[in-house]
Amino acid sequence: MEAMNTANKGSIGMSPGPILIYGFGPYDEFEHNITSDVVDALATLPGLTTTTFEARFDRPMFERCLTACRPATIIGLGQHRHARKLRLERRAVNRKGKRGGPLTMIDPLGPAALAVNLHLPDRPFTTVAYDAGTYVCNFSMYVMLQYCALHEARFGFIHVPLRFDVATLTDYLTQALRTTAA
Numbered sequence: 001m002e003a004m005n006t007a008n009k010g011s012i013g014m015s016p017g018p019i020l021i022y023g024f025g026p027y028d029e030f031e032h033n034i035t036s037d038v039v040d041a042l043a044t045l046p047g048l049t050t051t052t053f054e055a056r057f058d059r060p061m062f063e064r065c066l067t068a069c070r071p072a073t074i075i076g077l078g079q080h081r082h083a084r085k086l087r088l089e090r091r092a093v094n095r096k097g098k099r100g101g102p103l104t105m106i107d108p109l110g111p112a113a114l115a116v117n118l119h120l121p122d123r124p125f126t127t128v129a130y131d132a133g134t135y136v137c138n139f140s141m142y143v144m145l146q147y148c149a150l151h152e153a154r155f156g157f158i159h160v161p162l163r164f165d166v167a168t169l170t171d172y173l174t175q176a177l178r179t180t181a182a
Contacts, residue, residue, distance in 0.1 A: 017072025017153075019177065020049045020065070024078060024136065027055030034160050035077040041170045055136045057096055062143045073118065073154045074144050075173065078137030080159035086169065087129040087159035088122070091115045092141035097134045106142045114145040118156035120176045125168065132157065 021042055023035025036052045043050045049069040053061060080087060093113045097103040122128070132138040141157050148155045160169060 018049060018069055019047060020051070020069055020071035020074045021173065022051045022053055022065070022074070022076055022140075024053050024055045027079075027136070030079065030081075033079045034162060034164060034166070035079055037166045038077055038160070038169050038173070041166055042173065045174070053140070057136060057139050059143055062140055063147075066144075066147050070151070071153055072151075073177070074148070074156075075118070075120075075177075076137070076140055076144060076155070076157040078132075078140075078157065078159050080137075080161060083159050083161040085161065086123075086126045086164065086172070088120050088126050089116065089132045089137075089141065089157040089159060090128060090130050092132055092138050092145055092157075093134070094142060095134050096139045099133075099135065103134055106139060107146070110142070110146065114142060114149075116141070116145065116156050117148060118154035120156045120158065121179060123172065125172075129159065132159065 021039060023039040024033050025036055026033055033052075033055070039050045039052050042048055049071065051065055053065075091113050094106050094110050095103045096106050120126070132141055137157070137159065141155070144155050144157075147153065158169075
């Protein structure tokens with residue numbers, strides 16, 4: 001599931017440098033993940049690299065993708081079982097674990113939390129959140145933010161409700177990338 005689609009036939013006037021947008025495949029009791037639909041919808045846009053990751057704690061999986069595409073801007077998408085609006089996550093915490101299970105640190109030498117550095121625009125269907133949980137979404141955020149600190153890249157993350165309109169989110173992301181260009 002880690003295959004990347006690279007549509008870098010020239011930028012569409014968005015963010016400078018390569019752009020990565022990722023989502024996740026099925027996990028736990030969810031046989032489908034809405035974020036894979038959004039990634040598929042964005043895959044044909046020029047200037048983007050898109051990928052759907054397996055929902056697992058696997059730092060090398062994320063690092064292989066980052067090494068292959070060297071993004072300057074990254075937007076992660078994760079499905080959220082209880083969200084009613086798009087949750088614009090603002091920080092990742094240095095802990096991982098499944099719901100109800102034991103927690104461990106993502107990086108024993110890393111800071112307790114890392115803040116996103118790409119602030120996506122507020123809309124009536126968005127809300128700002130500071131708790132991405134401890135599952136794979138938060139894990140991916142932490143790994144991506146560590147990459148961003150080393151490579152001066154920008155990162156934002158959105159938790160998507162189970163039944164959010166894919167076309168609305170695709171339009172939002174396209175506009176957000178245009179308005180957040182540095």
